[in-house]
Amino acid sequence: MKREDSNNTADKLISCSSSNQEPPAKTNNNNNNNNKEVPNANDIIMLSTSCNTTTSTYQDRLKQASSEKEKQLRRSDVDDGNEVERTKLSLLRYLAERQDPSSKLSLIQDVDDATLRRFLRARDLDVEKAAAMFVKYLKWRAAFVPKGYISASEIANEMEQNKMFLQGTDRQGRPVALVFGARHFQNKIGGLDEFKRYLVYAFDKLFARMGGGQEKFVVIGDLEGWGYANSDIRGYLAALNILQDYYPERLGKLFIVHVPYVFMAVWKVVCPFIDTNTRKKIVFVENKNLKSTLLEDIDESQIPDIYGGKMPLVPIHET
Template identity: 65%
Template sequence: MTEKEDINIVCSPEETKERNEEEMKIDLMRKIIEKQDSACEVQDIDDSTLRRFLRARDLGVEKACVMFLKYLKWKQTFVPKGFVSASEVGNEIAQNKMFMQGTDKKGQPIAVVFGGRHFMSKGGTDEFKRFLVFSLDRLCSRIPDYGPEKFIIIGDLKGYGYRNSDVRGYLAAISILQDCYPERLGKVLVINAPYIFMTLWKIIYPFIDTNTRNKIVFVDNKSMKATLLEDIDECQIPEIYGGKLQLVPIQDC
């Protein structure tokens, strides 16, 4: 039994129809991409990657192709080696602000980011953007072959202040996440958010697309563990939030 036949058996007729329509649009995307970028080896691009770009543009083939071709150009110029090494983001790693451990109930890997530890480093915004790619690639590498192909982030803003309000950096993060890693974000759980953060939030909010906004949840401190338990089993919650896992620095994963 092929994978396609198996999908048709387990899916409802409506889901099967949607899946078949997506496959037809993915085939069309391949033809358009190959025509517009003859240097692109489109046969090496897997269906799941094209599907994420397609869904990010509400199944609009032309818009998805524009988005994907823009992504390819960005990757060729910003990540010419295909990856970012730890040696290229030493200043960012030294801030000890991003960790990865555990999975949620859907099997999605969990990252914990400490906003109060983020400062403009000596490497500036460019190094911060490289650090984002370095971290997101490591996070994506832990996504299992089954399931929703996404990750979940716990954004801890304890100790956050004006000195952490790196507007340029945060706008760059939003752009990279939305434009280069579409349909990878499952949910962001924002915890320990101080009132001072809302000033920055008002600035960056308009730059976040609707789909991403709907995935951002501000968690009340009084119900933090209960809220985390809605998505994550206790054995997968970090110890600092009442769970049982120790956090592992992103560079050590």
């Protein structure tokens, strides 16, 4: 599906997501009241299957298949000896230079093969599509982050919400971020652009914490207390576009925890815009299985203490 710019799609989203199902009953705008109804196991399964995501309630049946899948992905991630892929990487670099030989894009010579490989794999090894995607990224980065980084002063309104924390690492060495959805509100001062800058700031922080050979990160999205006041469709779409278009093959896994019933309506709107590869990495977690699910991927010493682990919360601006 071709994704449109998030600035122009909010109105179209509502119509394209309509269905014969009854919407959730109206609730008080107070976030706490919105969370009195907690989804049961069937609701969680419906959220997951609506966009082919996974859920902790499926893990017994899918354990063996998931394990084999992850092993294959890990083997693929470290397979630098693939002759076909190496040839395509060289061709990708050449095509990207030919598409725009401007001085800014000449920096492609400084881009490592690991970065190019992510774009190549995001386009199923189609060199022309990968080159176009990579050139688009370079142009966007040069225009949106002209200094090469986002300073805290450029995202002051977003930082005040104190909604993101950088934790330890999972069992594969991937850095873990924790995001509190109930602390996010549509930015009416800095607007959508400031939120986008905040996302880039956060991604850059995550990348800086990656060890050698590691390219992916893990996110825990905590929706406890989330209500309609936190619903920011344009912001969610902007985040998806940036992640999928400019940082492909970076997300390792997204755990969504403490899911309130009212979130189901928003999920139906957003999920059609999530590409297939990203959907496979999303796990909706039932409250009763929260710690046990996290333990499958994250050692107890690295799990946030609010979930029964031993890692204290570290605000992103302190990392």
